[in-house]
Amino acid sequence: MQLSEQELLRRKTREELIAMGVDPYPAETFDVNVTAAHIKRNFDRRPNEYTNLSIAGRLMSRRIMGSASFAEIQDSGVRIQIYIRRDDICEGEDKTLYNDIFKKKMDIGDIIGIKGYAFKTEVGEISIHVTDLKLLTKSLRPLPVVKEVTDDEGNKRTYDAFTDPEQRYRQRYLDLIVNPEIRKxxxxxxxxxxxxxxxxxxxxxxxxxxxxxxxxxxxxxxxxxxxxxxxxxxxxxxxxxxxxxxxxxxxxxxxxxxxxxxxxxxxxxxxxxxxxxxxxxxxxxxxxxxxxxxxxxxxxxxxxxxxxxxxxxxxxxxxxxxxxxxKRFTMFEAIKHFTGIDISEMDEEALRETAKKLEVSLDETMAKGKIIDEIFGEKCEPMLTxxxxxxxxxxxxxxxxxxxxxxxxxxxxxxxxxxxxxxxxxxxxxxxxxxxxxxxxxxxxxxxxxxxxxxxxxxxxxxxxxxxxxxxxxxxxxxxxxxxxxxxxxxxxxxLFFPQMRPEIKSRAAELSGDEKEVFEKLEKAGKMELVDLKEQSGLSGKKWDKAIKALTRGGFAKVSKTEKGLFVEAG
RNA sequence: GACUGGCUAGCUCAGCUGGUAGAGCAACGCCCUUUUAAGGCGUGGGUCCUGGGUUCGAACCCCAGGCCAGUCACCA
Structure with a gap:
């Protein structure tokens, strides 16, 4: 697997955290006593209720301004802003937690736990003033960063939305994180x-x-x-x-x-x-x-x-x-209603005529019942909202x-x-x-x-x-x-959370070369075939063939199996 | 199965009549204590879906294939 620059960096960060004694995947419970939705719903009415809170979520954005920062975390699809000041989370001389862990070693997508109290910023946004911060899960893949803005008129605009239907269906977990409205x-x-x-x-x-x-x-x-x-x-x-x-x-x-x-x-x-x-x-x-x-x-x-x-x-x-x-209709009534034709007394011959007149296509095998069903399906069903x-x-x-x-x-x-x-x-x-x-x-x-x-x-x-x-x-x-x-x-x-999709095959042929690649491509197309046939189709000499197929099976690209019916090769 | 459209950086997308790839966000470095698509300066990052062809030269043109979406057909 070829890793992107960002993926490599995050793996490196993970190692560095471990080296400095910070477990990127701690085992112990992080007790949560409130949700983002709860705070947002009730803060205005009961501002004093949120003085000693403990909350966990995924880091969704960061705005670092020197020794203080704003960020957002998201739990259960709801985001809330947090405010982190260096000297609040690092009381003594040691500023590692802010300067190094928060600023350098945390990324968008990481899951963190915070303690603190709720307040409103000067701009009026309900936020959490952080007094303690803990990494709960390091994320190794960059998350699509979707930004939402509400303009002066209160209209919501979304930037860089994660919209590709294929990716949304295949990676529903991502879709749920980044497009929380689908949770509804x-x-x-x-x-x-x-x-x-x-x-x-x-x-x-x-x-x-x-x-x-x-x-x-x-x-x-x-x-x-x-x-x-x-x-x-x-x-x-x-x-x-x-x-x-x-x-x-x-x-x-x-x-x-x-x-x-x-x-x-x-x-x-x-x-x-x-x-x-x-x-x-x-x-x-x-x-x-x-x-x-x-x-x-x-x-x-x-x-x-x-x-x-x-x-x-x-x-x-x-x-x-x-x-x-x-509304209730008998099938005959519905057909009469939408086509004006009463077919209730018709025999098969007359029904065929009628279907033809209505431009409902039939085939020869259809009997009386099927013809009626076709006419209904074609002329009535779509009309019934x-x-x-x-x-x-x-x-x-x-x-x-x-x-x-x-x-x-x-x-x-x-x-x-x-x-x-x-x-x-x-x-x-x-x-x-x-x-x-x-x-x-x-x-x-x-x-x-x-x-x-x-x-x-x-x-x-x-x-x-x-x-x-x-x-x-x-x-x-x-x-x-x-x-x-x-x-x-x-x-x-x-x-459906996980609709059926075609398997995600990226052609792996690129990792191979020469003869192996040619053989693999043939095999990939066929899926499974007799070994002899594949060898024949490859047109390779005995020695070259042997080398190519061995490389393929070793690399997991192909599997050879022996049954009563003969030797078969399968794409791996 | 047919037709139409799409596939370019982690995400969203641009890329003219073919001249060798770009923006914003994200990432990296530096500055910044209430910001909100934060900002400023700088840096890195690409099998342009795959394979062939045309061409001096292809992300772009041609052929074949893959995958996705939509519509229709089939099917409840």
Whole structure:
């Protein structure tokens, strides 16, 4: 690793501190009795409360003026100014703590502990007059220095902001230090989860945990991640949903269960999709989807008030109001409303015609239900900004949903759409095991035709249903998408601390030379290949090849492994 | 996957029709006891994303590739 000038200097400083007997990473507790936020909030009202304070934080800026200095420290995302005078922290003749340690050996980014008292400067800034100073952690990397100014009119201006989205996502710790306003987003997300948890717990439903590693994946239409358990020597999948397990618990006799679940779907990424995401799923016995709609609008309305003290949320250009009751449309009504066409009585032929007229593109494999869904997705969903329930979906799209009590060809399902996106999916669950088996079999047929998202038949789940599951309503709520709305975020990555990113590969080929470099570049592109093939492609003589590959494996650039299938090389 | 834009110092960015790299902050040295994007004087710091090509000469032009972002497509 090539270190920058500043990194080298800080490493040297670390050594010097140790040499002079200052531990740059002391073990003992530094007792903190106040936070920056606390002082700033209360100093004006109770100035005498802060005469003997002890506070720790990261050094964010320094203004040294000879034998006195101003600096800022930041704790929990809040900055406060500190004032350090040489003769206050160094009472005797020995001025090392100020002249050497503070001025020379502390840097922006170091974590320090101070003791002192709060006061106001002549300019009126609440500050801490330091009487004692201690290094708690030496920082070895220079921090981006972001400056914020408030001008005479009270407008905030930021200079040298740390804005590169890639760096912010990859180094979230840095982002949190330097752009503390993003902390609010994550606090809101946590509040949202707490609010929902509180609501469901208060109703007496049990929060449960079910397997993430599943031998069969089910409960949604998606491609899974596949993994392997060594001892059992079996394939396991990361769950795409927990639905089938929660329903087993309903069979087992719980009246209501819910789980905040990380689900994993091996599909494309976009500003609305991360390969792992969070859903809360809830199943309640003896209820149907109508009850669930009422319960959910109550729950989300409450959550909105918990977060914003209001039912209204600003999202981009729009103000979204979660106040009950939300609009309700059947899918057919919604399509009629937005296109003027009543498709409720149409057969597949007529639907195709209609889709064509509406410029909704279809492919040959799509059946009736899928066509309806396409038209809805294209012509209605994006138009629905305010929270809206869409009910009564075509049966083909919903293999776990109970057939509609009175409408042929439909199921008892609703989705809540908000800001043009689905945030909730719910239905009256199938509890007729014979019906459920038939639906699974239809899915199997789809799978055989090449639909790689078709559901798999889960024999154990069917066995559970055969013992009898009470009539049940279930719902899944996308926590990430709901968080996006609640925090006015434009991308799912803004509501995840650590969104999935491509690995950070800097081409290390530069460290190599000649033959090694050429071989490594080929290997890096292929990832893994047969040793013989790589040798062939390199076009090197036996001796040169041997030398190059040995250098690469020694340097950790390549790994050779022997299996039954032959010799393989892998980029390291 | 397609299109558009981007990649230059630790951070934010400039760099004209190709002439061999610059500013502010940060860093280093000196001065400075209530400053606040503190200030003053001085100094150092770069694989200009990578690899090829054109050229006397490439950060800049051409080709290939990488990564990121946005939009669209796919996908719930």
């Amino acid at each position: 987003t994550f606090i809101q997300r946590a509040k949202l989860i707490n609010s929902i948890r509180e609501f469901l717990s208060e109703k007496g439903y049990l929060e449960v945990e079910t397997p993430i590693l599943q031998p069969l994946y089910g409960g949604a239409a998606a491609r899974p991640f596949k993994t392997h358990h060594n001892t059992l020597d079996m394939t396991l999948y990361l769950r795409i949903a927990n639905e089938l397990y929660l329903k087993r618990l309903i069979v087992g006799g719980y009246d209501g269960v819910f789980e905040f679940a990380k689900d994993f779907r091996n599909e494309g990424m976009s500003r609305f999709h991360n390969p792992e995401f969070t859903q809360v799923e809830l199943y309640v016995a003896y209820k149907d989807y109508n009850w669930m709609m009422n319960t959910m609008e109550e729950m989300i309305e409450k959550a909105t008030i918990d977060l914003h003290k209001d039912t209204k949320v600003q999202v981009g250009e729009h103000i979204i109001d979660f106040k009950r009751p939300w 305010q929270p809206t329930f869409i009910t009564d979906y075509p049966v083909e799209m919903s293999p776990l949903t109970k057939k509609h009590r009175s409408k042929e060809g439909l199921v008892e399902r609703f989705e809540a759409i908000c800001n043009g996106k689905e945030i909730m999916n719910s239905y009256s669950e199938i509890n007729d095991p014979v019906d459920q088996r038939e639906r699974f079999e239809e899915q199997l047929a789809l799978g055989k035709r090449g639909d790689d998202e078709a559901m798999i038949l889960d024999e154990d789940f069917l066995r559970a249903l055969e013992f009898g599951m009470p009539p049940t309503a279930g719902v899944g709520i996308g926590i990430d998408r709901l968080s996006m709305i609640m925090t006015n975020s434009n991308s799912i990555r803004d509501v």
